Amino acid sequence: MPKPNYVLSDYLKQELYKLLSIRIGFPIRSKLDCRKLSEQITNEGLSSVSESSLYRLFLLRGSSNRPYLHTLNILARFCGFKDWNDFEEQQSKLDTFVRGFGKFPQNKSTVKSLISVCIHSDEIKPLYFYTEQFNEITDLEIKVKFAEEIFHSTLTNSDNRLFFREFCRFPIIREYFFEFLADPTFSIPNYEEGILCYLNGLRGDENVKDLRDLVFGNCMLFRHYFIKGQRDKALEIGRKLFVNLALNQHQLNEIGVFPSARYISCKILFFEISGDKVQMREFIEWMFELITKQRLSQTIEEQRITFYSLGECFLLSSLIELHFHERLKALFSQLFDVMPSKLFHQKLDKIIPYFNQNGSLYHLLNHSNLN
Numbered sequence: 001m002p003k004p005n006y007v008l009s010d011y012l013k014q015e016l017y018k019l020l021s022i023r024i025g026f027p028i029r030s031k032l033d034c035r036k037l038s039e040q041i042t043n044e045g046l047s048s049v050s051e052s053s054l055y056r057l058f059l060l061r062g063s064s065n066r067p068y069l070h071t072l073n074i075l076a077r078f079c080g081f082k083d084w085n086d087f088e089e090q091q092s093k094l095d096t097f098v099r100g101f102g103k104f105p106q107n108k109s110t111v112k113s114l115i116s117v118c119i120h121s122d123e124i125k126p127l128y129f130y131t132e133q134f135n136e137i138t139d140l141e142i143k144v145k146f147a148e149e150i151f152h153s154t155l156t157n158s159d160n161r162l163f164f165r166e167f168c169r170f171p172i173i174r175e176y177f178f179e180f181l182a183d184p185t186f187s188i189p190n191y192e193e194g195i196l197c198y199l200n201g202l203r204g205d206e207n208v209k210d211l212r213d214l215v216f217g218n219c220m221l222f223r224h225y226f227i228k229g230q231r232d233k234a235l236e237i238g239r240k241l242f243v244n245l246a247l248n249q250h251q252l253n254e255i256g257v258f259p260s261a262r263y264i265s266c267k268i269l270f271f272e273i274s275g276d277k278v279q280m281r282e283f284i285e286w287m288f289e290l291i292t293k294q295r296l297s298q299t300i301e302e303q304r305i306t307f308y309s310l311g312e313c314f315l316l317s318s319l320i321e322l323h324f325h326e327r328l329k330a331l332f333s334q335l336f337d338v339m340p341s342k343l344f345h346q347k348l349d350k351i352i353p354y355f356n357q358n359g360s361l362y363h364l365l366n367h368s369n370l371n
Contacts, residue, residue, distance in 0.1 A: 006072055006084070008065035015091050016072075017058055019079045024338070025304060026354040028058055032340035040338060046074050090141070098145055101130075115146075116153040122162050134172040147176035151183070160190045168197035179216065186224050195220050204245065212255040215241070219262040226269050227316065238270035249290075257302040258309075265313035272319050284324065291331060300335065307332040308355040311348055 008016075021027045024037055034054040042048050049071055057067050069084060076087040102114040112120070118127040137143065150173070154160045167173045178198050183191055195217050204211035218241050225234035241263065252260040264287055271280035287310070295303060310328055314320045325348045336344040339354055 005066040006069045008067060008072070010065070011095075012088070012091060013057070013065055016075060016079070016087070020075060023079055026339070026356070028054070030059075030340070031055055032342070034059070036338070036340045041074065041078050044078060046077055049074050094141055094145055097142055098149070101146075101149065103149060113149055113153070115149045116156070119150075119153040119160070119163055120157050124163060124166055128166065131167065131170050131172065134170070143172055143176050144180070146172065147181050150177050151181050151188070154188045154194075155183075158189055160188065161193050164190065164194040164197045168194070168200070174198060174213070182220065184220065184223065192221070192224065208254050211251065212259050214245075215247070215255055215259040215263050219259070219266045222266045222270070223262075223316075226266075226273065231273055234270075234273055238266070238273070242267050242270050257298070258305050261306045261309035265309045268313050268320075269317060272317055277319060280319065284320070288327065288331065295331065300338075303332055303335055304355050307335060308352060311352045311355065315349055315352065 020037065024040055028034060028037060031051065035051040037054055038049055038051045053071060072084040076084045081087040104111060115127060118124055134143065154163060186192060199217040202210045202214045204214040218237050222234055222237040225237060247263060268280060268284060271283060291306065314325055314328060329344065343351055343354060
């Protein structure tokens, strides 16, 4: 008896693609990516889904959206759902939520959402009351959908200073917009002012959360100034982080792997713009020793975060030689077991995008062009 086909909407295919990419940790963009996804599904003890089936579904131009329901059930289970019906119900709930604020995710309508209208017209009072309600909401996906719309609305707005001033203290804006969906390219207008608002009033000497936020926000600014060649501003932030704050190993452990990895990476670049090549090399050697000790007790996700942060730092630096690139790859060689084949032998600039973390991956997936 032939397996039943399922007519898959573009919206559901896009959401499935995003969840699968997040599950494996990198966007599905090639046949090699499809092969690795197929391997991971089999390794999870699920029925096999062939590389060619995944390629036809997500990457083949002009392919119809009519996969077997059996295939969709397997993919849904791999993403953590009971079956395809469970996946559809969850997406229907999210679809109902986003339609509630006037978003139309299942088509390419140019109609602005009510959130966009409020932000673009500086009519923030209704949005203020709406945002307050999220103090009582615990659903992660609902919060992410809201933050994604805030991101899109500020990205397409010409001046966000009022929004940043009035909303920077809301927990959902801080945790999901500024942190989870961080904009490391500073593409959002006035994003620099937004990060400064985020940092305002933080006291790193009073509690660990403030210290974590202080490190995160200042590292965002430092990285931005370094890339833009704004040496004086980068040095100013660098002195705050690495001279005045000067976190010790205990404090780095307290704030968590992502802020500490970013802190160490930015400190390497601070030595570079300070002109202290000797101390920079000594610090890199210390960093390698530290990672060697910590790596065995870290989760795979924590190792990915560390590798990505340091790999990006090595690529941004003009002083770090290629043999350091190879040492970094060798130190994290086990991470490549779940990556597309032959990736380990590529140069670092080809590898790092596969380890993109948190909001950066969300932004990339939201701008992917499926057939």
